[in-house]
Amino acid sequence: MNIRQRITAAIIFVSISAAAGVFTICANRFAADSESIIAALGLSAVVCVAAAVFAMLLSSMAIKPLTNASNTVANKQLDKYSRGIYKEAAPLMEALRENGLVIDRLKRELSDGVENLYSIIGAMSEGIIITDINSLILMSNTCADSLFGSEALRGKSALAAFRGSELYGCISSALNGVSRTGKLLRNGKTYQVMANPVFSSLGDSGERKQLGAACLMLDITEHESIDSIKREFTANVSHELKTPLTVISGYAEMIAAGLAADEDCAVMGAKIVAESKRMLALIADIIKLSSLEDGNMLMEMEITDTDLSEPAAECVRALKPFAEKCSVAISTEGCGHAVCDKKMIFELIYNLLDNAIRYNVTGGSATVKVADKLISVKDTGIGISDEHKSRIFERFYRIDKSRSRMTGGTGLGLAIVKHIAESHGAKISVISSPGKGTEFNVTFKE
Numbered sequence: 001m002n003i004r005q006r007i008t009a010a011i012i013f014v015s016i017s018a019a020a021g022v023f024t025i026c027a028n029r030f031a032a033d034s035e036s037i038i039a040a041l042g043l044s045a046v047v048c049v050a051a052a053v054f055a056m057l058l059s060s061m062a063i064k065p066l067t068n069a070s071n072t073v074a075n076k077q078l079d080k081y082s083r084g085i086y087k088e089a090a091p092l093m094e095a096l097r098e099n100g101l102v103i104d105r106l107k108r109e110l111s112d113g114v115e116n117l118y119s120i121i122g123a124m125s126e127g128i129i130i131t132d133i134n135s136l137i138l139m140s141n142t143c144a145d146s147l148f149g150s151e152a153l154r155g156k157s158a159l160a161a162f163r164g165s166e167l168y169g170c171i172s173s174a175l176n177g178v179s180r181t182g183k184l185l186r187n188g189k190t191y192q193v194m195a196n197p198v199f200s201s202l203g204d205s206g207e208r209k210q211l212g213a214a215c216l217m218l219d220i221t222e223h224e225s226i227d228s229i230k231r232e233f234t235a236n237v238s239h240e241l242k243t244p245l246t247v248i249s250g251y252a253e254m255i256a257a258g259l260a261a262d263e264d265c266a267v268m269g270a271k272i273v274a275e276s277k278r279m280l281a282l283i284a285d286i287i288k289l290s291s292l293e294d295g296n297m298l299m300e301m302e303i304t305d306t307d308l309s310e311p312a313a314e315c316v317r318a319l320k321p322f323a324e325k326c327s328v329a330i331s332t333e334g335c336g337h338a339v340c341d342k343k344m345i346f347e348l349i350y351n352l353l354d355n356a357i358r359y360n361v362t363g364g365s366a367t368v369k370v371a372d373k374l375i376s377v378k379d380t381g382i383g384i385s386d387e388h389k390s391r392i393f394e395r396f397y398r399i400d401k402s403r404s405r406m407t408g409g410t411g412l413g414l415a416i417v418k419h420i421a422e423s424h425g426a427k428i429s430v431i432s433s434p435g436k437g438t439e440f441n442v443t444f445k446e
Helices: 003-030 034-070 075-083 089-125 142-147 168-175 221-256 263-294 311-323 342-358 400-407 413-423
Strands: 127-132 136-141 180-186 190-200 209-219 303-307 329-333 337-339 365-371 374-381 427-432 438-443
Touching: 003 136, 127 142, 127 168, 127 180, 136 342, 168 180, 168 190, 168 209, 168 400, 221 263, 221 342, 303 311, 303 342, 311 342, 311 365, 337 342, 342 365, 342 374, 342 413, 342 438, 413 427, 413 438
Parallel strands: 329 365
Antiparallel strands: 127 136, 127 209, 180 190, 190 209, 303 337, 365 374, 374 438, 427 438
Protein backbone atom coordinates (compact mmCIF):
# COMPACT_ATOMS: atom_id res chain seq x y z
CA MET A 1 0.00 0.00 0.00
CA ASN A 2 1.44 3.36 -1.05
CA ILE A 3 1.38 6.63 0.90
CA ARG A 4 -1.68 7.97 -0.88
CA GLN A 5 -3.70 4.84 -0.13
CA ARG A 6 -2.64 4.94 3.49
CA ILE A 7 -3.71 8.60 3.92
CA THR A 8 -7.06 7.91 2.22
CA ALA A 9 -7.68 4.85 4.38
CA ALA A 10 -6.91 6.78 7.54
CA ILE A 11 -9.34 9.59 6.68
CA ILE A 12 -12.07 7.14 5.66
CA PHE A 13 -11.57 5.26 8.96
CA VAL A 14 -11.97 8.49 10.89
CA SER A 15 -15.04 9.38 8.78
CA ILE A 16 -16.64 6.01 9.41
CA SER A 17 -16.03 6.44 13.13
CA ALA A 18 -17.63 9.87 12.98
CA ALA A 19 -20.58 8.51 11.02
CA ALA A 20 -21.04 5.77 13.59
CA GLY A 21 -21.04 8.42 16.32
CA VAL A 22 -23.66 10.41 14.44
CA PHE A 23 -25.78 7.30 14.02
CA THR A 24 -25.53 6.43 17.75
CA ILE A 25 -26.52 9.94 18.82
CA CYS A 26 -29.49 9.98 16.48
CA ALA A 27 -30.60 6.51 17.54
CA ASN A 28 -30.49 7.43 21.23
CA ARG A 29 -32.33 10.69 20.66
CA PHE A 30 -35.14 9.31 18.58
CA ALA A 31 -35.30 5.93 20.32
CA ALA A 32 -37.24 3.24 18.41
CA ASP A 33 -38.64 5.52 15.72
CA SER A 34 -37.80 3.57 12.53
CA GLU A 35 -38.01 6.57 10.29
CA SER A 36 -35.56 8.40 12.53
CA ILE A 37 -33.22 5.43 12.41
CA ILE A 38 -33.35 5.43 8.60
CA ALA A 39 -32.68 9.15 8.60
CA ALA A 40 -29.72 8.61 10.91
CA LEU A 41 -28.36 5.92 8.62
CA GLY A 42 -28.75 8.20 5.60
CA LEU A 43 -27.00 11.04 7.39
CA SER A 44 -24.18 8.68 8.36
CA ALA A 45 -23.86 7.50 4.78
CA VAL A 46 -23.67 11.07 3.50
CA VAL A 47 -20.96 11.80 6.06
CA CYS A 48 -19.00 8.71 4.94
CA VAL A 49 -19.21 9.62 1.24
CA ALA A 50 -18.28 13.21 1.89
CA ALA A 51 -15.37 12.05 4.03
CA ALA A 52 -14.18 9.65 1.32
CA VAL A 53 -14.26 12.36 -1.37
CA PHE A 54 -12.53 14.78 0.95
CA ALA A 55 -9.92 12.10 1.79
CA MET A 56 -9.17 11.50 -1.88
CA LEU A 57 -8.83 15.21 -2.65
CA LEU A 58 -6.70 15.83 0.41
CA SER A 59 -4.41 12.86 -0.25
CA SER A 60 -4.06 13.89 -3.89
CA MET A 61 -3.06 17.41 -2.90
CA ALA A 62 -0.55 16.05 -0.39
CA ILE A 63 0.99 13.39 -2.59
CA LYS A 64 0.99 15.05 -6.03
CA PRO A 65 4.07 17.31 -5.43
CA LEU A 66 5.99 14.38 -3.97
CA THR A 67 4.99 12.13 -6.87
CA ASN A 68 6.03 14.72 -9.44
CA ALA A 69 9.32 15.31 -7.65
CA SER A 70 10.12 11.60 -7.42
CA ASN A 71 9.61 11.18 -11.17
CA THR A 72 12.35 13.65 -12.09
CA VAL A 73 15.98 14.30 -11.18
CA ALA A 74 16.22 17.63 -13.00
CA ASN A 75 17.09 20.31 -10.49
CA LYS A 76 14.99 23.05 -12.04
CA GLN A 77 11.90 20.84 -11.97
CA LEU A 78 12.59 19.87 -8.37
CA ASP A 79 12.74 23.56 -7.47
CA LYS A 80 9.46 24.02 -9.32
CA TYR A 81 7.71 21.30 -7.33
CA SER A 82 9.29 22.47 -4.09
CA ARG A 83 7.48 25.78 -4.34
CA GLY A 84 4.09 25.69 -2.65
CA ILE A 85 4.57 22.36 -0.91
CA TYR A 86 3.70 22.13 2.77
CA LYS A 87 6.60 22.71 5.10
CA GLU A 88 6.45 19.24 6.64
CA ALA A 89 7.63 17.77 3.29
CA ALA A 90 10.46 20.30 2.83
CA PRO A 91 13.18 17.97 4.25
CA LEU A 92 12.05 15.22 1.87
CA MET A 93 12.17 17.59 -1.09
CA GLU A 94 15.66 18.75 -0.10
CA ALA A 95 16.80 15.12 0.10
CA LEU A 96 15.29 14.48 -3.34
CA ARG A 97 17.05 17.55 -4.71
CA GLU A 98 20.43 16.41 -3.37
CA ASN A 99 19.89 12.91 -4.67
CA GLY A 100 18.98 14.39 -8.03
CA LEU A 101 22.27 16.28 -8.12
CA VAL A 102 24.22 13.12 -7.30
CA ILE A 103 22.34 11.02 -9.89
CA ASP A 104 22.79 13.70 -12.53
CA ARG A 105 26.56 13.85 -11.86
CA LEU A 106 26.88 10.06 -11.91
CA LYS A 107 25.00 9.87 -15.21
CA ARG A 108 27.33 12.43 -16.78
CA GLU A 109 30.42 10.63 -15.47
CA LEU A 110 29.12 7.28 -16.70
CA SER A 111 28.27 8.69 -20.11
CA ASP A 112 31.67 10.39 -20.42
CA GLY A 113 33.45 7.23 -19.24
CA VAL A 114 31.68 5.03 -21.78
CA GLU A 115 32.35 7.54 -24.55
CA ASN A 116 36.04 7.74 -23.63
CA LEU A 117 36.28 3.95 -23.45
CA TYR A 118 34.81 3.57 -26.94
CA SER A 119 37.13 6.29 -28.27
CA ILE A 120 40.23 4.63 -26.80
CA ILE A 121 39.30 1.14 -27.96
CA GLY A 122 38.31 2.42 -31.38
CA ALA A 123 41.65 4.18 -31.85
CA MET A 124 43.70 1.11 -30.96
CA SER A 125 45.61 -0.60 -33.77
CA GLU A 126 44.97 -3.98 -32.15
CA GLY A 127 41.71 -5.80 -32.74
CA ILE A 128 39.45 -6.10 -29.67
CA ILE A 129 36.30 -8.21 -29.31
CA ILE A 130 34.23 -8.52 -26.11
CA THR A 131 31.38 -11.03 -25.82
CA ASP A 132 28.81 -12.00 -23.21
CA ILE A 133 28.54 -15.51 -21.81
CA ASN A 134 26.32 -16.54 -24.75
CA SER A 135 29.02 -15.48 -27.28
CA LEU A 136 27.05 -12.37 -28.35
CA ILE A 137 29.53 -9.67 -29.37
CA LEU A 138 29.00 -6.66 -27.09
CA MET A 139 31.89 -4.56 -28.36
CA SER A 140 34.36 -4.60 -31.26
CA ASN A 141 36.68 -1.86 -32.51
CA THR A 142 37.36 -0.71 -36.07
CA CYS A 143 40.45 -2.89 -36.43
CA ALA A 144 38.52 -6.06 -35.58
CA ASP A 145 35.63 -5.10 -37.87
CA SER A 146 37.90 -4.37 -40.85
CA LEU A 147 39.87 -7.55 -40.20
CA PHE A 148 36.77 -9.61 -40.93
CA GLY A 149 35.40 -7.34 -43.65
CA SER A 150 32.38 -6.32 -41.62
CA GLU A 151 30.95 -2.88 -40.97
CA ALA A 152 30.25 -3.92 -37.38
CA LEU A 153 30.59 -7.21 -35.53
CA ARG A 154 28.60 -5.91 -32.57
CA GLY A 155 25.37 -7.82 -32.05
CA LYS A 156 26.55 -10.94 -33.91
CA SER A 157 27.36 -14.33 -32.43
CA ALA A 158 31.14 -14.72 -32.15
CA LEU A 159 30.99 -18.50 -32.50
CA ALA A 160 28.91 -18.19 -35.68
CA ALA A 161 30.96 -15.34 -37.17
CA PHE A 162 34.37 -16.96 -36.61
CA ARG A 163 33.53 -20.63 -37.06
CA GLY A 164 36.37 -22.56 -38.68
CA SER A 165 39.10 -20.10 -37.65
CA GLU A 166 41.62 -20.12 -34.81
CA LEU A 167 39.70 -17.20 -33.30
CA TYR A 168 36.68 -19.49 -32.88
CA GLY A 169 38.71 -21.95 -30.80
CA CYS A 170 40.19 -19.21 -28.62
CA ILE A 171 36.86 -17.53 -27.84
CA SER A 172 35.13 -20.88 -27.30
CA SER A 173 37.81 -21.85 -24.78
CA ALA A 174 37.56 -18.49 -23.00
CA LEU A 175 33.77 -18.83 -22.72
CA ASN A 176 34.41 -22.15 -20.98
CA GLY A 177 36.58 -20.34 -18.45
CA VAL A 178 40.00 -21.24 -19.87
CA SER A 179 42.43 -18.65 -21.34
CA ARG A 180 43.90 -19.52 -24.72
CA THR A 181 46.34 -18.04 -27.25
CA GLY A 182 46.80 -18.80 -30.92
CA LYS A 183 47.80 -17.43 -34.31
CA LEU A 184 45.40 -16.16 -36.93
CA LEU A 185 46.34 -15.72 -40.60
CA ARG A 186 44.19 -13.03 -42.16
CA ASN A 187 44.59 -10.81 -45.24
CA GLY A 188 48.21 -11.84 -45.68
CA LYS A 189 49.10 -10.93 -42.10
CA THR A 190 49.76 -12.92 -38.94
CA TYR A 191 47.91 -12.05 -35.74
CA GLN A 192 48.47 -13.34 -32.25
CA VAL A 193 45.12 -14.04 -30.60
CA MET A 194 44.74 -13.87 -26.81
CA ALA A 195 41.32 -14.75 -25.39
CA ASN A 196 40.52 -14.61 -21.66
CA PRO A 197 37.35 -15.21 -19.64
CA VAL A 198 35.81 -12.17 -17.92
CA PHE A 199 34.48 -12.62 -14.37
CA SER A 200 32.46 -10.39 -12.09
CA SER A 201 34.06 -9.01 -8.95
CA LEU A 202 33.82 -11.00 -5.73
CA GLY A 203 30.41 -10.71 -4.12
CA ASP A 204 29.32 -11.17 -0.50
CA SER A 205 29.37 -14.93 -1.02
CA GLY A 206 32.95 -14.82 -2.29
CA GLU A 207 31.95 -16.37 -5.62
CA ARG A 208 32.70 -14.93 -9.06
CA LYS A 209 30.34 -15.32 -11.98
CA GLN A 210 31.64 -15.46 -15.55
CA LEU A 211 30.24 -12.60 -17.61
CA GLY A 212 31.79 -13.37 -21.00
CA ALA A 213 35.14 -13.25 -22.81
CA ALA A 214 37.61 -10.63 -24.05
CA CYS A 215 39.79 -11.22 -27.10
CA LEU A 216 42.84 -9.22 -28.24
CA MET A 217 44.43 -9.60 -31.70
CA LEU A 218 47.99 -8.28 -32.19
CA ASP A 219 49.57 -7.85 -35.62
CA ILE A 220 52.84 -9.79 -35.33
CA THR A 221 53.59 -9.97 -39.07
CA GLU A 222 56.70 -7.85 -38.78
CA HIS A 223 57.83 -9.68 -35.65
CA GLU A 224 57.42 -13.03 -37.42
CA SER A 225 59.34 -11.71 -40.41
CA ILE A 226 62.18 -10.49 -38.19
CA ASP A 227 62.32 -13.85 -36.41
CA SER A 228 62.47 -15.62 -39.76
CA ILE A 229 65.26 -13.32 -40.95
CA LYS A 230 67.19 -13.90 -37.72
CA ARG A 231 66.89 -17.66 -38.07
CA GLU A 232 67.95 -17.49 -41.70
CA PHE A 233 70.80 -15.12 -40.84
CA THR A 234 72.07 -17.45 -38.09
CA ALA A 235 71.95 -20.42 -40.44
CA ASN A 236 73.74 -18.51 -43.22
CA VAL A 237 76.44 -17.15 -40.90
CA SER A 238 77.06 -20.65 -39.56
CA HIS A 239 77.37 -21.97 -43.09
CA GLU A 240 79.56 -19.10 -44.30
CA LEU A 241 81.94 -19.49 -41.37
CA LYS A 242 81.97 -23.26 -41.53
CA THR A 243 83.28 -23.35 -45.12
CA PRO A 244 86.52 -21.37 -44.59
CA LEU A 245 87.07 -22.94 -41.17
CA THR A 246 86.82 -26.39 -42.73
CA VAL A 247 89.44 -25.44 -45.34
CA ILE A 248 91.73 -23.89 -42.72
CA SER A 249 91.34 -26.84 -40.36
CA GLY A 250 91.96 -29.39 -43.14
CA TYR A 251 95.14 -27.78 -44.44
CA ALA A 252 96.43 -27.10 -40.92
CA GLU A 253 95.94 -30.73 -39.88
CA MET A 254 97.77 -31.97 -42.99
CA ILE A 255 100.71 -29.67 -42.32
CA ALA A 256 100.78 -30.56 -38.61
CA ALA A 257 100.70 -34.29 -39.37
CA GLY A 258 103.56 -33.96 -41.86
CA LEU A 259 101.40 -35.24 -44.70
CA ALA A 260 102.09 -32.22 -46.92
CA ALA A 261 105.18 -32.10 -49.06
CA ASP A 262 107.47 -29.11 -48.63
CA GLU A 263 106.44 -27.68 -51.98
CA ASP A 264 102.74 -27.99 -51.03
CA CYS A 265 103.08 -26.22 -47.70
CA ALA A 266 103.38 -22.83 -49.36
CA VAL A 267 100.22 -23.44 -51.42
CA MET A 268 98.30 -24.65 -48.36
CA GLY A 269 99.57 -21.71 -46.33
CA ALA A 270 98.35 -19.32 -49.03
CA LYS A 271 94.89 -20.92 -48.97
CA ILE A 272 94.77 -20.70 -45.18
CA VAL A 273 95.62 -16.99 -45.41
CA ALA A 274 92.99 -16.43 -48.12
CA GLU A 275 90.25 -18.21 -46.15
CA SER A 276 91.25 -16.37 -42.98
CA LYS A 277 90.93 -13.04 -44.80
CA ARG A 278 87.58 -14.10 -46.15
CA MET A 279 86.43 -14.94 -42.62
CA LEU A 280 87.69 -11.63 -41.28
CA ALA A 281 85.91 -9.78 -44.10
CA LEU A 282 82.69 -11.66 -43.32
CA ILE A 283 82.91 -10.85 -39.61
CA ALA A 284 83.67 -7.20 -40.39
CA ASP A 285 80.61 -6.97 -42.65
CA ILE A 286 78.41 -8.66 -40.04
CA ILE A 287 79.54 -6.11 -37.45
CA LYS A 288 78.85 -3.22 -39.87
CA LEU A 289 75.40 -4.55 -40.74
CA SER A 290 74.57 -5.15 -37.10
CA SER A 291 75.61 -1.60 -36.20
CA LEU A 292 73.46 -0.20 -38.98
CA GLU A 293 70.42 -2.23 -37.94
CA ASP A 294 70.83 -1.42 -34.25
CA GLY A 295 71.21 2.27 -34.99
CA ASN A 296 74.66 2.54 -33.40
CA MET A 297 76.27 3.91 -36.57
CA LEU A 298 73.32 6.23 -37.14
CA MET A 299 73.97 7.90 -33.79
CA GLU A 300 77.57 8.54 -34.84
CA MET A 301 76.71 10.00 -38.25
CA GLU A 302 78.29 13.36 -39.10
CA ILE A 303 75.99 14.94 -41.66
CA THR A 304 77.74 17.60 -43.73
CA ASP A 305 77.66 19.03 -47.24
CA THR A 306 79.98 16.48 -48.89
CA ASP A 307 81.80 16.59 -52.21
CA LEU A 308 80.81 13.16 -53.56
CA SER A 309 83.81 13.00 -55.90
CA GLU A 310 86.15 12.63 -52.89
CA PRO A 311 84.78 9.31 -51.46
CA ALA A 312 84.37 8.07 -55.06
CA ALA A 313 88.05 8.72 -55.83
CA GLU A 314 89.11 7.11 -52.53
CA CYS A 315 87.16 3.94 -53.37
CA VAL A 316 88.76 3.71 -56.84
CA ARG A 317 92.22 4.00 -55.29
CA ALA A 318 91.44 1.40 -52.60
CA LEU A 319 90.02 -1.16 -55.04
CA LYS A 320 92.46 -0.61 -57.93
CA PRO A 321 94.74 -3.57 -56.97
CA PHE A 322 91.76 -5.93 -56.74
CA ALA A 323 90.38 -4.61 -60.06
CA GLU A 324 93.71 -5.15 -61.81
CA LYS A 325 93.82 -8.70 -60.43
CA CYS A 326 90.36 -9.32 -61.95
CA SER A 327 91.32 -7.52 -65.21
CA VAL A 328 88.61 -4.89 -64.76
CA ALA A 329 89.20 -1.19 -65.45
CA ILE A 330 87.68 1.17 -62.87
CA SER A 331 87.30 4.95 -62.96
CA THR A 332 85.33 7.88 -61.58
CA GLU A 333 83.57 10.74 -63.37
CA GLY A 334 81.75 13.96 -62.54
CA CYS A 335 81.39 16.06 -59.43
CA GLY A 336 78.53 16.95 -57.15
CA HIS A 337 77.49 17.48 -53.57
CA ALA A 338 75.02 15.89 -51.16
CA VAL A 339 74.20 16.32 -47.47
CA CYS A 340 75.45 13.06 -46.01
CA ASP A 341 77.97 11.27 -43.80
CA LYS A 342 81.22 11.04 -45.79
CA LYS A 343 82.46 7.82 -44.14
CA MET A 344 79.20 5.99 -44.69
CA ILE A 345 79.02 7.14 -48.31
CA PHE A 346 82.54 5.81 -48.82
CA GLU A 347 81.28 2.45 -47.50
CA LEU A 348 78.28 2.59 -49.86
CA ILE A 349 80.37 3.33 -52.96
CA TYR A 350 83.03 0.80 -51.91
CA ASN A 351 80.49 -2.06 -51.71
CA LEU A 352 78.83 -1.13 -55.01
CA LEU A 353 82.18 -0.86 -56.82
CA ASP A 354 83.42 -4.08 -55.17
CA ASN A 355 80.36 -5.91 -56.52
CA ALA A 356 80.85 -4.33 -59.95
CA ILE A 357 84.39 -5.79 -60.06
CA ARG A 358 83.45 -9.26 -58.70
CA TYR A 359 80.56 -9.79 -61.10
CA ASN A 360 82.30 -8.40 -64.18
CA VAL A 361 83.89 -10.08 -67.14
CA THR A 362 87.57 -10.26 -68.00
CA GLY A 363 88.50 -7.01 -69.71
CA GLY A 364 85.35 -5.31 -68.47
CA SER A 365 84.96 -1.93 -66.79
CA ALA A 366 83.20 -0.25 -63.88
CA THR A 367 82.60 3.49 -63.52
CA VAL A 368 81.53 5.59 -60.56
CA LYS A 369 79.65 8.72 -61.65
CA VAL A 370 78.62 11.45 -59.25
CA ALA A 371 76.42 14.54 -59.58
CA ASP A 372 74.47 16.70 -57.18
CA LYS A 373 72.49 14.36 -54.92
CA LEU A 374 73.32 11.37 -57.13
CA ILE A 375 75.76 8.44 -57.11
CA SER A 376 75.83 5.98 -59.98
CA VAL A 377 77.94 2.81 -60.30
CA LYS A 378 77.79 1.19 -63.73
CA ASP A 379 79.58 -1.95 -64.94
CA THR A 380 79.81 -4.17 -68.00
CA GLY A 381 79.38 -7.38 -66.02
CA ILE A 382 77.13 -10.43 -66.14
CA GLY A 383 73.95 -8.48 -65.32
CA ILE A 384 70.93 -9.36 -63.19
CA SER A 385 67.71 -10.99 -64.38
CA ASP A 386 64.32 -9.63 -63.26
CA GLU A 387 63.63 -12.62 -61.00
CA HIS A 388 66.63 -11.74 -58.80
CA LYS A 389 66.23 -7.95 -58.62
CA SER A 390 63.77 -7.98 -55.73
CA ARG A 391 66.10 -10.09 -53.57
CA ILE A 392 69.60 -8.81 -54.25
CA PHE A 393 69.53 -6.59 -51.13
CA GLU A 394 68.85 -9.54 -48.85
CA ARG A 395 71.65 -10.74 -46.62
CA PHE A 396 73.71 -13.60 -48.09
CA TYR A 397 71.63 -13.66 -51.26
CA ARG A 398 73.86 -14.42 -54.23
CA ILE A 399 72.98 -14.69 -57.90
CA ASP A 400 76.13 -16.69 -58.69
CA LYS A 401 77.26 -18.39 -55.47
CA SER A 402 80.30 -20.07 -56.98
CA ARG A 403 81.62 -16.78 -58.41
CA SER A 404 81.06 -14.97 -55.09
CA ARG A 405 82.93 -17.59 -53.07
CA MET A 406 85.69 -17.80 -55.68
CA THR A 407 86.28 -14.05 -55.51
CA GLY A 408 85.89 -13.88 -51.71
CA GLY A 409 82.54 -12.09 -51.48
CA THR A 410 80.64 -12.15 -48.18
CA GLY A 411 77.10 -11.76 -49.55
CA LEU A 412 76.43 -8.76 -47.29
CA GLY A 413 77.64 -5.88 -49.47
CA LEU A 414 74.30 -4.86 -50.98
CA ALA A 415 72.50 -5.31 -47.65
CA ILE A 416 74.93 -2.76 -46.19
CA VAL A 417 74.36 -0.46 -49.17
CA LYS A 418 70.60 -0.62 -48.64
CA HIS A 419 70.84 0.28 -44.94
CA ILE A 420 73.21 3.19 -45.60
CA ALA A 421 70.90 4.57 -48.30
CA GLU A 422 67.86 4.26 -46.01
CA SER A 423 69.70 5.98 -43.15
CA HIS A 424 70.17 9.02 -45.45
CA GLY A 425 66.60 8.90 -46.75
CA ALA A 426 68.00 8.11 -50.21
CA LYS A 427 66.41 5.90 -52.86
CA ILE A 428 68.32 3.16 -54.62
CA SER A 429 67.36 1.76 -58.02
CA VAL A 430 68.77 -0.96 -60.29
CA ILE A 431 68.94 -1.04 -64.08
CA SER A 432 70.19 -4.36 -65.40
CA SER A 433 69.64 -7.26 -67.77
CA PRO A 434 71.63 -10.51 -68.23
CA GLY A 435 74.83 -10.03 -70.22
CA LYS A 436 74.44 -6.25 -70.48
CA GLY A 437 75.87 -5.07 -67.18
CA THR A 438 74.30 -3.38 -64.17
CA GLU A 439 73.77 0.20 -63.03
CA PHE A 440 72.99 1.16 -59.43
CA ASN A 441 71.67 4.71 -58.83
CA VAL A 442 71.50 6.25 -55.36
CA THR A 443 69.42 9.43 -55.27
CA PHE A 444 69.48 11.65 -52.18
CA LYS A 445 66.41 13.56 -51.04
CA GLU A 446 66.12 17.26 -51.79
